[in-house]
Amino acid sequence: MGFMRTFKLGACAAIAGWGLCALAQPACAQVSPSEISNPHLKAAQSTYFSQIRSLYKIINEAKFPFTFALGRYVGLNPNQEAESDARGIEFTYFENRMLLKISGNYNAAYNAKLLTPNERASRTFTDVVAPALLLTSRTMPADMECDAIGFEISYHVRKVTQNFDYEGKEILVVVFNRADAFTFSGAASDSQRQEILNRSDIFLDGKPFGLALGQKEPLDVETLGRSDQAGPDSAPAPAASVGAHPTNSPLVNPGLLPPEWKPPRSSETAMPPGQNTTTPQPIADPMSAARPAPGDTLPAATQADADRLQSQSQTQLDAFAKVGIEKYHFVDYAPPSFVIYRNQVVLQITLRNTIRFSPDTSSIYKRAAQSFDLFLAGQLKDILDRAPSEATFGGYDITILNQLGADSHSSSEAIEFICPRDSLRQFIEADITNQQLIDRSVVLVNGVRIALNLQIVE
Numbered sequence: 139m140g141f142m143r144t145f146k147l148g149a150c151a152a153i154a155g156w157g158l159c160a161l162a163q164p165a166c167a168q169v170s171p172s173e174i175s176n177p178h179l180k181a182a183q184s185t186y187f188s189q190i191r192s193l194y195k196i197i198n199e200a201k202f203p204f205t206f207a208l209g210r211y212v213g214l215n216p217n218q219e220a221e222s223d224a225r226g227i228e229f230t231y232f233e234n235r236m237l238l239k240i241s242g243n244y245n246a247a248y249n250a251k252l253l254t255p256n257e258r259a260s261r262t263f264t265d266v267v268a269p270a271l272l273l274t275s276r277t278m279p280a281d282m283e284c285d286a287i288g289f290e291i292s293y294h295v296r297k298v299t300q301n302f303d304y305e306g307k308e309i310l311v312v313v314f315n316r317a318d319a320f321t322f323s324g325a326a327s328d329s330q331r332q333e334i335l336n337r338s339d340i341f342l343d344g345k346p347f348g349l350a351l352g353q354k355e356p357l358d359v360e361t362l363g364r365s366d367q368a369g370p371d372s373a374p375a376p377a378a379s380v381g382a383h384p385t386n387s388p389l390v391n392p393g394l395l396p397p398e399w400k401p402p403r404s405s406e407t408a409m410p411p412g413q414n415t416t417t418p419q420p421i422a423d424p425m426s427a428a429r430p431a432p433g434d435t436l437p438a439a440t441q442a443d444a445d446r447l448q449s450q451s452q453t454q455l456d457a458f459a460k461v462g463i464e465k466y467h468f469v470d471y472a473p474p475s476f477v478i479y480r481n482q483v484v485l486q487i488t489l490r491n492t493i494r495f496s497p498d499t500s501s502i503y504k505r506a507a508q509s510f511d512l513f514l515a516g517q518l519k520d521i522l523d524r525a526p527s528e529a530t531f532g533g534y535d536i537t538i539l540n541q542l543g544a545d546s547h548s549s550s551e552a553i554e555f556i557c558p559r560d561s562l563r564q565f566i567e568a569d570i571t572n573q574q575l576i577d578r579s580v581v582l583v584n585g586v587r588i589a590l591n592l593q594i595v596e
Contacts, residue, residue, distance in 0.1 A: 212309055235313075259347065295307065461524055483532055488536075488537040495508075497542045532559060
């Protein structure tokens with residue numbers, strides 16, 4: 139996008155400040171957890187809410203060469219920026235990873251005739267991303283529950299012709315894995331920092347980019363050996379959430395907001411320690427009981443079906459949520475709702491575990507087993523009895539949020555049990571065992587599917 143400029147840019151200037159007045163912004167603006175629909179993102183936003191508020195304030199007060207304003211939307215026209223959402227720090231999904239996203243608009247205008255795309259990106263990285271990353275590493279805990287930290291920065295580019303100055307936007311996206319994000323600022327040399335960049339995901343205007351610090355031309359992306367060069371516009375699926383819209387967090391590049399959740403591939407299935415991973419393991423389909431037999435023509439459910447069922451059952455769901463908060467430890471920010479999982483409607487509910495775990499003395503498998511046996515199983519009959527009984531849906535997606543540590547500021551994890559409705563009813567009527575139910579279900583830990591043998595891990 140771009141707009142016309144009626145003035146000329148001096149031929150000797152490669153970069154100029156754009157905009158003399160910074161927009162007034164609230165000192166503690168941030169995305170509230172209650173605005174986020176995905177339970178995993180909501181949990182992360184809630185857990186680190188105070189740190190996000192602090193980071194927002196610190197970045198807004200920092201001095202950059204030109205004005206930098208955090209924003210949820212980037213690449214806007216000037217007439218849109220005055221009313222834009224300034225809350226530019228939140229958890230979201232990007233290429234199968236949950237990341238802390240920091241986004242904003244940098245009010246510098248680069249002369250395209252004097253600076254190459256790599257020089258513009260390198261300058262923006264040095265002026266904005268690197269100092270913001272340092273502030274982030276000093277504010278956020280190094281063990282926070284996410285896979286990566288990403289930056290999405292928009293800046294201005296001027297192209298001068300004989301008749302007019304044309305000003306457009308470029309958007310630089312840099313995604314560090316979490317460990318690299320916390321070690322980058324402490325790297326001892328430029329070569330070490332470049333090595334970190336070479337294995338990070340970097341995009342310029344949605345295309346994979348080999349950012350070379352301080353150089354005129356970029357590196358050849360194909361020689362960097364990055365695992366996935368699909369780019370932000372490839373619309374990847376997140377690794378958690380069973381909703382059709384995993385988060386309502388807006389981003390300029392639609393690829394950063396996957397339109398529909400897709401289940402994890404079988405190759406991503408995690409196995410317990412000691413289990414033979416060379417032999418393919420059968421993967422149970424939790425919705426198989428709800429699907430028609432071969433030859434039947436029952437159509438796949440859509441989000442419209444889930445929305446219709448939600449509307450029809452809203453009164454019952456509201457009552458269910460109220461009782462769930464009072465008796466069953468439902469979280470108040472994620473009320474029960476119907477979503478789509480593998481072409482079937484499921485009822486999604488989220489509970490906060492009353493059991494506290496130490497990450498040093500337990501594994502994800504043991505925590506998953508104890509979360510089911512000691513916390514969830516005893517409540518399932520009452521929960522199912524209070525759920526909308528006349529609604530037609532295939533199963534339940536039950537998420538349990540575990541606190542890993544003694545205080546509310548410690549890390550957390552989300553364990554999902556996606557179970558066929560009929561199998562859950564059989565379990566509470568003692569027709570099948572807990573292991574049989576688990577074998578018919580899908581179990582996810584922070585969005586990654588695991589195989590769970592309840593007896594082995596106890």
